Amino acid sequence: MVFLTRIVLCIAERKAPRKFRRGFIDSLRLHVRGGAGGNGLPRYGGIGGKGGDIYVEAKEGDLNVDGKRVLVARGGAGGCPSTQFLGLRGQSHSIILDLKLIADIGLVGFPNAGKSTLLKAISHAQPKIASYPFTTIKPNIGVLEYPDYRQITMADLPGLIEGAHANIGLGHSFMKHVERTKLLLFVVDIEGFQLSPKHKHRSCVETVLLLNKEVELYREDLLDKPAVLAVNKMDVTGAQQRWQEIRDTLKHLKDAVNDFSEELRPSRTLEFWDIFCISAKNDPSSVLKLRCELRHILDIVAEQSKDDKELQLLHQINSKIAQKGPDVV
Structure with a gap:
């Protein structure tokens, strides 16, 4: 027995195999x-x-x-x-x-949209940032801290791409981490996205529609979550002009979706609570405004959730009373 115990202890002290040391x-x-x-x-x-x-x-x-x-x-x-x-x-x-991460806000976007840059600018997280697709290959969590000590958590996920539902790119494997978030923050590049010279260039509006479609194909009920859109990289040349051209389309996406090809159209379009123009890298004031509004929206969502639970409880009580029937005197 002593000999066997020593063997167990020696095994326990060995380092874990490399495949289990990925972090x-x-x-x-x-x-x-x-x-x-x-x-x-x-x-x-x-x-x-x-x-x-x-x-x-x-x-x-x-x-x-x-x-x-x-x-x-x-x-x-x-x-x-x-x-x-x-x-x-x-x-x-x-x-x-x-494992499904718990965070208040989930960042959703194409690669290189600036999600990691935004997470770094808006919180204390230190994600890896570079100018090539799929910099983020694992979820990162940042904490937004406010002067009154309120804390909000934000999860940065690897970028979705067109065809993720068919396992193209990193697929949908990481999308499970947005299932338990309270709010989805979609981040898109004002200049659109092109994965490589072999792929089509997608405009800003087209990337929004494709993100909408990929989320829908993963789990349609995620579209019921409150969603906010952040149009990033507004500091690039010509960004303001592009924004003026697409502003009305993004604000009335449901009405404009039929103007796009069938391969881009989701069955059900998102309705954003608000749309923000930001430069996560070079405009701290735009990030600060987004930071404040995210807290405000989460507070509204929490209050609505509380009211819904109270209403549901009231319906349950009334249903039980109805089942018992009127009191007999």
Whole structure:
């Protein structure tokens, strides 16, 4: 026993394999197997003990409920007359644990739209920033801190591209991290986007429509979340003129969507709470305005959510009263 214990300790002290030292893992595949049931004793009719179950238990951190347990593999039944007093094997299968980040705001946009630059300018995050696509290959979290100590979290996700639903580029694998956000902040380049010379150049409005479409193809109910649009890089030459040309289209996207080709059109268009023109890199005042408005919108969303919950509770109470019928005197 002492010898075996030493072996275990030596193994524990070894460094983890390189594939597990990547810094950020949001999906983990595990093979689990419940314990085998114990054999019974036919001579005396004794029934064997049940094999051990395997549970996954939540710990304090980025999780729903601390201490919540989920059964992932049942132990085998103990030996009994129907099994010739032989214990049964436990369940054996593979499970996938997915981490979904919790943030108040999720940044959605094409590569090089300036999401990471905005996150750095608006919070204390230090994401990697460069002038080539897919700089961000894993989610980054920034914290917006206000003078009254209010804190708002913002998640920067890898860039979507046209065809992400078909696994082009980085696909949709990271989109799960916006499922638990309260607000979606779409960031687009005023000059549009072109992944490479082999790909079509998409205008600013076309990128908005394509982002809308990709989010819809991932999960349509994400379009029910409050959304804000930030048109970035307004410091480039000719940006103001381009904005004047597309302003009305972006503000009335639902009415203008039929003017675009079918490959660009989503089935359901987003309705933005507000649209902001910013330069995340060179105009701190525009970022400050966006920062203040994001807080204001989140406060409105929180208040509406509270009212909806109270209304839902009231309907439940009235429904129970109706089911009981009038009091008999």
